[in-house]
Amino acid sequence: MKEAKKPLILLSNDDGFDATGIGALIKILRPIGDIIVVAPEGGRSGSSLSITGTVPVKYNKEYEEEGGKEGSDFGSLTVYSCSGTPCDCVKMALEFLMPRRPDIVIGGINHGDNAATNAHYSGTIGIAIEGTLKSIPSVGFSSCAFSNEEDFLRLDKHICHIVKNVLKNGLPEKVFLNVNFPDHFPFKGTRICRMGMGDWVDEWIERDHPRGGKYFWIAGSFKSFDGHDETTDIWALNNGFVAITPITLDFTAYESFQFLKDNGFEG
Amino acid sequence: MKEAKKPLILLSNDDGFDATGIGALIKILRPIGDIIVVAPEGGRSGSSLSITGTVPVKYNKEYEEEGGKEGSDFGSLTVYSCSGTPCDCVKMALEFLMPRRPDIVIGGINHGDNAATNAHYSGTIGIAIEGTLKSIPSVGFSSCAFSNEEDFLRLDKHICHIVKNVLKNGLPEKVFLNVNFPDHFPFKGTRICRMGMGDWVDEWIERDHPRGGKYFWIAGSFKSFDGHDETTDIWALNNGFVAITPITLDFTAYESFQFLKDNGFEG
Numbered sequence: 001m002k003e004a005k006k007p008l009i010l011l012s013n014d015d016g017f018d019a020t021g022i023g024a025l026i027k028i029l030r031p032i033g034d035i036i037v038v039a040p041e042g043g044r045s046g047s048s049l050s051i052t053g054t055v056p057v058k059y060n061k062e063y064e065e066e067g068g069k070e071g072s073d074f075g076s077l078t079v080y081s082c083s084g085t086p087c088d089c090v091k092m093a094l095e096f097l098m099p100r101r102p103d104i105v106i107g108g109i110n111h112g113d114n115a116a117t118n119a120h121y122s123g124t125i126g127i128a129i130e131g132t133l134k135s136i137p138s139v140g141f142s143s144c145a146f147s148n149e150e151d152f153l154r155l156d157k158h159i160c161h162i163v164k165n166v167l168k169n170g171l172p173e174k175v176f177l178n179v180n181f182p183d184h185f186p187f188k189g190t191r192i193c194r195m196g197m198g199d200w201v202d203e204w205i206e207r208d209h210p211r212g213g214k215y216f217w218i219a220g221s222f223k224s225f226d227g228h229d230e231t232t233d234i235w236a237l238n239n240g241f242v243a244i245t246p247i248t249l250d251f252t253a254y255e256s257f258q259f260l261k262d263n264g265f266e267g
Numbered sequence: 268m269k270e271a272k273k274p275l276i277l278l279s280n281d282d283g284f285d286a287t288g289i290g291a292l293i294k295i296l297r298p299i300g301d302i303i304v305v306a307p308e309g310g311r312s313g314s315s316l317s318i319t320g321t322v323p324v325k326y327n328k329e330y331e332e333e334g335g336k337e338g339s340d341f342g343s344l345t346v347y348s349c350s351g352t353p354c355d356c357v358k359m360a361l362e363f364l365m366p367r368r369p370d371i372v373i374g375g376i377n378h379g380d381n382a383a384t385n386a387h388y389s390g391t392i393g394i395a396i397e398g399t400l401k402s403i404p405s406v407g408f409s410s411c412a413f414s415n416e417e418d419f420l421r422l423d424k425h426i427c428h429i430v431k432n433v434l435k436n437g438l439p440e441k442v443f444l445n446v447n448f449p450d451h452f453p454f455k456g457t458r459i460c461r462m463g464m465g466d467w468v469d470e471w472i473e474r475d476h477p478r479g480g481k482y483f484w485i486a487g488s489f490k491s492f493d494g495h496d497e498t499t500d501i502w503a504l505n506n507g508f509v510a511i512t513p514i515t516l517d518f519t520a521y522e523s524f525q526f527l528k529d530n531g532f533e534g
Binding site for chain 2: 042043044045046047048049050051052053054056057058085087088091092095096117119120121123126129133134135162165169171172174175177189190191192194195197199200202203204207213214215216217218244245246247248249250251252253254255256257259260261263264265266267
């Protein structure tokens with residue numbers, strides 16, 4: 001009997017190829033398919049869908065392991081680091097580093113959640129946007145847990161269920177999943193959510209430079225506008241549910257067309 | 268008679284504070300209000316909504332001019348450069364550099380269009396997203412014209428009309444305008460559009476490093492999927508119309524909820 005071809009999985013993240021979160025994701029997904037990791041050399045939090053334009057980009061093969069080792073059913077694993085952004089990693093992978101078009105593109109597991117409008121800043125979500133732009137089913141996984149000591153492996157059943165489901169059923173055209181896990185285990189369940197609205201306040205920390213002048217670190221705290229609303233991802237996370245927020249590539253504000261026409265923007 | 272307070276306008280871009288495009292925007296808007304520019308030190312194309320997390324951010328005052336100079340009706344002008352991304356510039360401006368909350372946040376004029384899914388990568392659009400996250404009416408202006416020798420001043424009437432209109436009527440909640448100008452003047456009119464879909468192909472240029480190894484520059488060409496469709500911004504630009512694409516901050520793919528529920532993602 002000929003063995004069915006294993007799914008080919010492209011992984012990336014924005015915390016760096018050697019972060020705990022992506023390490024857990026690799027372990028969780030090894031039984032499911034062949035894995036190619038193309039992830040940044042180091043931390044790239046807040047990369048959004050940025051690309052590297054002013055300096056060249058390089059990649060380096062870090063690790064390679066064949067599938068079926070020691071009689072296991074595991075797929076193969078190849079890990080590349082890349083000097084660019086998460087989006088660069090996906091573009092680099094698809095043009096040079098994949099033996100064929102992957103069956104799924106996955107970002108994560110991000111250290112820290114990407115719920116609500118934080119998704120806009122997120123490199124993890126950038127990975128899923130780029131995968132979706134290439135018409136490949138894509139998912140971003142993030143956890144409210146932040147520490148490198150976090151046991152992300154406890155997310156295995158939830159991640160396997162979602163990835164297998166996407167591999168089996170696909171996703172609607174132009175849509176990917178932003179999956180966020182709450183801090184406290186076990187979870188109460190999984191909810192399909194809308195993106196909550198919110199914003200950051202006190203966004204900069206000021207420091208004196210030892211040789212004069214000031215410099216600033218981005219920081220701040222997130223203020224939810226609608227976390228009380230049970231339809232939001234923020235509510236789901238705050239109440240112990242895994243939040244799956246489907247995101248569309250089409251950002252058009254269709255419901256505003258009439259306002260713009262009524263107010264003389266067209267003509 | 269007491270003079271009415273002039274509108275306060277925050278400008279940024281992703282081509283650098285001294286680019287031709289933002290220079291034209293300043294000239295075009297001086298008669299309309301007081302202007303504060305906070306823009307990157309140099310080019311930051313493809314910045315999306317990225318923030319700078321791994322190095323600190325600084326700003327520098329480059330230029331200052333009072334309003335009403337030589338009896339003109341012009342507003343004041345203050346220009347800052349910033350070491351960070353376009354999004355950092357907006358965050359820095361709002362926290363430290365504005366005398367009060369601005370009446371409008373404007374990105375541009377970008378050298379090169381940000382139509383269709385290119386908006387996802389755009390620092391110009393990042394500026395408008397950040398302004399909208401702060402609940403300030405926001406607009407991104409981009410032109411298909413790319414060169415630093417381009418006469419962006421010919422866009423004056425169109426830009427003034429749109430900016431005055433936004434200042435007067437505001438914009439729907441969570442919505443900003445992505446305005447793209449065609450290459451050839453005069454324009455046939457202005458259309459309210461949806462975001463076209465498309466993707467990039469042949470995205471990397473490979474070079475040999477003089478001391479061994481390879482490096483890569485991001486490049487490629489854009490392939491429109493639906494530029495034949497008259498409702499898209501791509502069609503408008505290709506047919507000589509100014510394209511106004513309203514964009515929402517809420518990227519939720521509401522129409523996919525049923526698919527996800529039907530396929531066992533919730534529970």
